[in-house]
Amino acid sequence: MAEIVSLAEGIAELVRDGDVVALEGFTHLIPFAAGHEIIRQGRRDLTLVRMTPDVIYDQMIGMGCARRLVFSWGGNPGVGSLHRFRDAVENGWPAPLELEEHSHAGMANRYVAGASGLPFAVLRGYAGTDLWRHTANIKTITCPFSGEVLTAVPSLRPDVTVVHAQRADRAGNVQMWGITGVQKEAVLAARRSLVTVEEIVDELEPVPGQLVLPSWVVTAVAEVPGGAHPSYAQGYSVRDNDFYVRWDVISRNRDTFRGWMEQHVLKAQVQA
Amino acid sequence: MSDLSVDYTSDEMMTVTAARQLRDGVACFVGIGLPSTAANLARATHAPNLVLIYESGCIGAKPDRLPLSIGDGVLSDTADAVVSVPEVFNYWLQPGRIDVGLLGAAQLDRYGNINTTVIGGDYAAPQVRLPGAGGAPEIAASCGEVIVVLRQNLRTFVHRVDFVTSVGYGGGPGDRERLGLRGGGPRTVITDLGVLEPNPETCELTLTRLYPGVTVDQVRAATGWDLAVAERLTTVEPPTEQELRILRALEATKKKGWPS
Numbered sequence: 001m002a003e004i005v006s007l008a009e010g011i012a013e014l015v016r017d018g019d020v021v022a023l024e025g026f027t028h029l030i031p032f033a034a035g036h037e038i039i040r041q042g043r044r045d046l047t048l049v050r051m052t053p054d055v056i057y058d059q060m061i062g063m064g065c066a067r068r069l070v071f072s073w074g075g076n077p078g079v080g081s082l083h084r085f086r087d088a089v090e091n092g093w094p095a096p097l098e099l100e101e102h103s104h105a106g107m108a109n110r111y112v113a114g115a116s117g118l119p120f121a122v123l124r125g126y127a128g129t130d131l132w133r134h135t136a137n138i139k140t141i142t143c144p145f146s147g148e149v150l151t152a153v154p155s156l157r158p159d160v161t162v163v164h165a166q167r168a169d170r171a172g173n174v175q176m177w178g179i180t181g182v183q184k185e186a187v188l189a190a191r192r193s194l195v196t197v198e199e200i201v202d203e204l205e206p207v208p209g210q211l212v213l214p215s216w217v218v219t220a221v222a223e224v225p226g227g228a229h230p231s232y233a234q235g236y237s238v239r240d241n242d243f244y245v246r247w248d249v250i251s252r253n254r255d256t257f258r259g260w261m262e263q264h265v266l267k268a269q270v271q272a
Numbered sequence: 273m274s275d276l277s278v279d280y281t282s283d284e285m286m287t288v289t290a291a292r293q294l295r296d297g298v299a300c301f302v303g304i305g306l307p308s309t310a311a312n313l314a315r316a317t318h319a320p321n322l323v324l325i326y327e328s329g330c331i332g333a334k335p336d337r338l339p340l341s342i343g344d345g346v347l348s349d350t351a352d353a354v355v356s357v358p359e360v361f362n363y364w365l366q367p368g369r370i371d372v373g374l375l376g377a378a379q380l381d382r383y384g385n386i387n388t389t390v391i392g393g394d395y396a397a398p399q400v401r402l403p404g405a406g407g408a409p410e411i412a413a414s415c416g417e418v419i420v421v422l423r424q425n426l427r428t429f430v431h432r433v434d435f436v437t438s439v440g441y442g443g444g445p446g447d448r449e450r451l452g453l454r455g456g457g458p459r460t461v462i463t464d465l466g467v468l469e470p471n472p473e474t475c476e477l478t479l480t481r482l483y484p485g486v487t488v489d490q491v492r493a494a495t496g497w498d499l500a501v502a503e504r505l506t507t508v509e510p511p512t513e514q515e516l517r518i519l520r521a522l523e524a525t526k527k528k529g530w531p532s
Contacts, residue, residue, distance in 0.1 A: 026328050026329070026342075026343050026357055027328060027341045027342060027343020027344070028328070028343045028345070028348070051357070052406075071404065072404060072405055072406060073403050073404050073405065073406035073407075074401075074403050074404055075402075075403030075404075077304065077340075077341035077342065077343070078304055078305075078340040078341040081401075081402075081403075082403075085401070086400075086401045089397075089398070089401040090397070090398065090399070090400075090401055101389070101404055101405070102405070103405040103406070103407065103408070103409040103410055104327060104357065104361060104405070104406050104407040104410070105361040105362075105365070105366070105407065105409070105410040108357045108358040108361050108362070109358065109361070109362070111358065112358045112362075123361075123362070123366065123410075124366055124410070124413065124414065124452070124454070125409060125410050125413070126409060127413060127439065127451040127452055127453055128413075128436065128439035128442050128447070128451040128453065129405070129409050129436050129437060129438065129439060130389070130435045130436045130437070131405065131409070131437075133395070134395055148452075149452065178345065178348045178354070179328045179329055179330065179343050179347075179348045179354060180329075180354075180356060181328065181329065181343075181356065181357045182356065182357040182358060184356065185356070185358060209354055232345065234345055234348065238345065239340070239341070239344065239345065241340045244340075244341075
């Protein structure tokens with residue numbers, strides 16, 4: 001059964017220095033508030049895993065939480081570059097960032113394998129690309145039935161996965177809908193999981209296209225209204241597209257970045 | 273810009289050309305940015321039954337404004353089906369169900385290989401760190417055909433890409449088969465100067481179409497290799513007034529968000 005906790009308690013209990021941490025959400029339902037709490041609690045040496053590291057990972061990398069990044073696309077969606085990510089890779093600021101780079105298909109299948117309790121996943125992928133040259137985590141495998149040579153990637157088993165969802169009930173059953181990306185797989189692949197939700201309700205009313213994570217596969221649930229901002233929660237909020245554009249300016253310079261983080265994250269009132 | 277049929281930018285010409293390349297009724301895997309603009313222009317003009325597939329899992333999206341990201345709410349709200357990200361890659365892309373992949377690129381070489389990963393320096397300490405692969409390697413591998421859309425200059429059209437993120441024709445004829453890539457590869461490269469298509473024998477990208485007012489020398493000067501030019505070079509029709517009007521209306525929705 002998932003425990004209902006505050007965001008600060010959830011991060012304190014579930015995210016530890018040196019952990020492999022996945023914050024998932026595909027443009028929609030990105031757990032920004034949880035990322036900010038990880039920054040406030042000063043976590044270090046994290047291996048951050050995410051298919052699309054965008055603004056939240058840019059912030060975590062720029063604030064020195066990460067030692068390593070496992071990913072498939074690192075950009076500001078619809079805007080351009082992630083300047084803190086680039087500064088870490090190009091100049092080692094604030095610390096060098098080790099990269100393990102994949103394709104979306106590879107990352108998605110790595111989560112599927114993790115959720116399935118398998119050591120690796122098989123796909124038609126990566127063939128002919130230079131991605132092979134930079135990680136040992138892409139190999140070929142021969143199909144024992146047809147002899148066909150395919151690609152294998154190891155499963156992802158994060159120490160902890162954090163996702164955001166629309167609702168949970170008081171027993172900790174989680175309900176999400178709209179674009180749900182790879183969140184189910186990322187939660188089921190992880191050893192521990194924290195789900196932040198827009199609201200905790202008495203009863204989960206069914207919604208078309210919903211995805212439900214039963215309470216007993218989730219470690220903890222925290223109610224964090226607006227916890228996806230500037231991303232969005234369908235039915236609750238719309239994406240703050242202007243913020244993504246503003247982030248390009250805020251994050252370009254180390255000092256304006258630090259100043260913004262001080263004011264809006266480090267000194268921000270921690271939500272209960 | 274009083275006369276729409278005369279005044280247009282080279283980016284508009286590029287977008288309109290990419291849109292025209294999409295046949296009605298085909299399923300198209302769409303990246304964000306210019307590819308998405310072109311696909312939505314096609315759907316709003318000659319290809320109302322174009323099936324737009326976004327890697328966020330939105331299949332058959334019918335947005336009434338340009339989405340600002342691949343996970344924009346307007347895509348899931350209007351899609352025939354919203355599936356998970358593993359599903360979109362495993363069930364839909366991988367088996368070859370998608371006819372056309374529409375991709376952008378930071379660098380492209382004469383065999384249509386694409387770089388969106390790093391430029392300059394070495395991988396660990398690049399001059400420019402780009403976003404990386406995303407869905408592109410498997411889109412380039414598995415779609416029936418690929419259309420690449422990018423501006424053409426000496427930075428983008430290079431003799432050798434700094435990093436092969438997505439494979440076109442590899443090192444030449446036979447490479448796609450050798451690598452087990454089942455899709456057809458890049459059949460059309462659309463730039464702000466004209467259109468290139470692979471020579472069926474050599475797989476080398478060859479200039480086949482020019483935009484009005486653009487010369488072969490101009491295209492050569494914007495290409496980082498000795499560019500092959502088709503014997504029968506054609507000129508692309510300029511954008512029609514209708515194409516420009518719809519394209520500009522679509523672009524305007526990006527600025528104001530939801531349509532009123």
